Amino acid sequence: MSNIVTRFPPSPTGYLHVGGARTALFNWLYARHMNGRFVLRIEDTDIKRSTQASVDAIFEALEWLGIDWDEGPFFQTKRFDVYQTYVQKLLDSGNAYYCTCSQEKIDTMRKEAMAGGGKPKYDGTCRYKGLAKTANAVIRFKAPATGTTIVKDIIKGNVVFQNSEQDDFIICRSDGTPTYNFVVVVDDITMGINTVIRGDDHLNNTPRQIMLYNALESSLPAFGHVPMVLGKDRTRLSKRHGAMSVTAYRDMGYLPDALINYLVRLGWSYGDQEFFSRDELIEKFTLENIGKSPGIFDQEKLLALNADHIKAAPPEKLSTHLLPFLSERGCLAEKGDFINSVIKTLNTRSKTLIDMAEGALFYFQEEVLYEEKAAKKFLTPASLEVLNQLIDQLKPLESFNENSLENAFKRVMETNGLKLGIIAQPVRVALTGKTVSPGIFEIIKALGKKRVISRLQNAVQLIKNRKD
């Protein structure tokens, strides 16, 4: 039992993307590993950009990934009274002040600073004016102007920032709403968050937040800034790098466990191990093994890992994920022995659930749909005799098993002096309509006697019809 409390605070301005999912994962995994708590908080203070659709999309993605939370979801827009009391605290303690400088004035100030090669900072015009609250005043934090602020980062080590780099940033907008750096700190304090794991794009924000913790006389959480995920061109991951949303991967036939495995392994390692089950991840995940350098999102490796997870998943479990893809394709499949044996014939040759669903179509067709080229090449008068003989051999068989099937084929092979290779293809086409499929014996077993005989007979009929 530990008192570790982590959190994931997405802002609902779009779907959950893989980068966000990764930091969620790190926090969730760490909480689970340490037997602590994981808090979900929706950072929706930007009312203009936040949408309910995004909130729903985030929940949906987290649920699919299997990331559950112990507290929340908390919505920042419902906590304005909390922020208000903390703003007042800062005002009362002299750590914040009203500022009436116009935005235009500050913009030109920044521009001039940039032009002169300096830092674009607020110059503190209103700092000592002791202004009272007025209509359009903002509230600024009185940041220490000298000295240093050190971020003791679990991943990066000690990072030193000069306080002179910071300016008196705004904690409360002129419309009265609080800003990000402030609400994050208030939330993390009031929610008891003691471990903050987030993208290192936040590292530059951290000294500001630390100053706030200090002004509020609160103890600091442990910080861990994980390197970002980059696209193939080494820039920040975005839409143009391909599919970015978590649910897009679900729809492309990826298993949640595979995505999780890939995302965690990108930037974290456990010796040479590549494949991790969900439980193994929880068991083995620690912050110490997170790397410091940014990683590139590699679709190919994710795909390979997905194939591995498909191979490793028990058919009963896999069928849950596969069923939607089947029904999308008009197959009335349901959980049970049949689908399980179907899966067993396909799991070594499917990289995604889409592959698998496509590959499984023939099992569910009432009438085999022959590929034109395949039928033309293999369902020929020459193979008529072989198919007939096979029907004769299979009909009396009590049960279809490796042995009985092999013997049946062997007898057909021997009477015709043909190799398995020669008779397998026509049979394959007769049963599946295609030239590519799982092993011939596997298919026959999975299909079952009734379907096999009927499909073979249909093929025979087709050949006969063609002859006429």
Add this chain to the structure above:
RNA sequence: GGUCCCAUCGUCUAGCGGUCAGGACAUCGGCCUCUCACGCCGGUAACCCGGGUUCGAUUCCCGGUGGGAUCACCA
């Protein structure tokens, strides 16, 4: 531009002063084989550069270079 972070095969990474620099994906050969896969065997492929420290640096320190992030009344 300022500040901050980072730097081992194409990619993800192991390495924690002495290794033939290991694994995985990708790639290229081969084997297996009823098709396609799976699987198996093998190959190509990396310590950014320059200074130190040290008997010895991929590893520690400094500098350079390169890449990334960030500089809002966004989060």
